Amino acid sequence: MSHLIDAIRAEAEGNFKAAAGHYVHLTESGTLTDRIGIFQALARCHEKLGDVKTAGQWRRKAGGAYLGLVDGAMPKDERQYLALVEFRNAVQDLADDPSLEEVAAEYKTVLAENWKGGPEGLTHEGLFGGVFLMGLGDHAAAARYLFDSAEAISEEATEAHDPVMREAARHAYELAREAATKSGNMQIAQVAEVRAVDLAQPQQ
Structure with missing residues (x-):
């Protein structure tokens, strides 16, 4: 069994619950860039399933992972902007969630960094x-x-x-x-x- 292939096949077929079930086994595998893709895939699947609270937590993880990349993997300006997009999605998904205050602080920090230019x-x-x-x-x-x-x-x-x-x-x-x-x-x-x-x- 390949969780990656099975996840992609399930997502392509619109079976987002099954896809998420496979993707979740891959969150600790591969490079940090690879894991960002997995976090985004999990967020995407949960959003399709209407579970935006869970999706928001995966968006948050994707945003944090972008910030963890080094210059050799991605230029700073690019990863800061992509992190901002993920954190914006996270605060939208986590509206009225108890974690919103903490995620909002992270979003605000990333927005300020992007705004320096x-x-x-x-x-x-x-x-x-x-x-x-x-x-x-x-x-x-x-x-x-x-x-x-x-x-x-x-x-x-x-x-x-x-x-x-x-x-x-x-x-x-x-x-x-x-x-x-x-x-x-x-x-x-x-x-x-x-x-x-x-x-x-x-x-x-």
């Missing part, structure tokens, strides 16, 4: 992170991600003359204003409000 290419992650952290009451961090994302989206909208992006930027500024106000950062709140009002004006 600025919001370019990460505006979706910044918006999600901002809204998610607002929900947890971390308004200071939320304001940062929402404001930075709004700035990047607004710039893109101006360059592309894109009304849809312009509207998205306006709403992002409004969320940033709300988060900044709740965190007591009135300077950012005022700037965000002014820019939201500007974007609400008809485009020339």
Whole structure:
């Protein structure tokens, strides 16, 4: 018996319960990169089965494993981003789960590491992170991600003359204003409000 071949065959046939039963035997085998693939496969199977809480724990393990890779296996920027994707999936899957607070702290750390280079290419992650952290009451961090994302989206909208992006930027500024106000950062709140009002004006 090959658990790997049997798992892949079962998953290909849509038998996700059987696939997960085989994949779980492979979580300690192979390289760390191999195990990441197994963790992701287990998460995928459990998501298909509707068991998102279990899936979230496997997403969390995949995210942590990405962070454990060395430069020779994968460049730092790439593994940090892939870890962020896994931790984002984990916090979504683990909503209302007792482990959410701990996983959210891990997600926040990875998001901050990715954000060191600025919001370019990460505006979706910044918006999600901002809204998610607002929900947890971390308004200071939320304001940062929402404001930075709004700035990047607004710039893109101006360059592309894109009304849809312009509207998205306006709403992002409004969320940033709300988060900044709740965190007591009135300077950012005022700037965000002014820019939201500007974007609400008809485009020339």
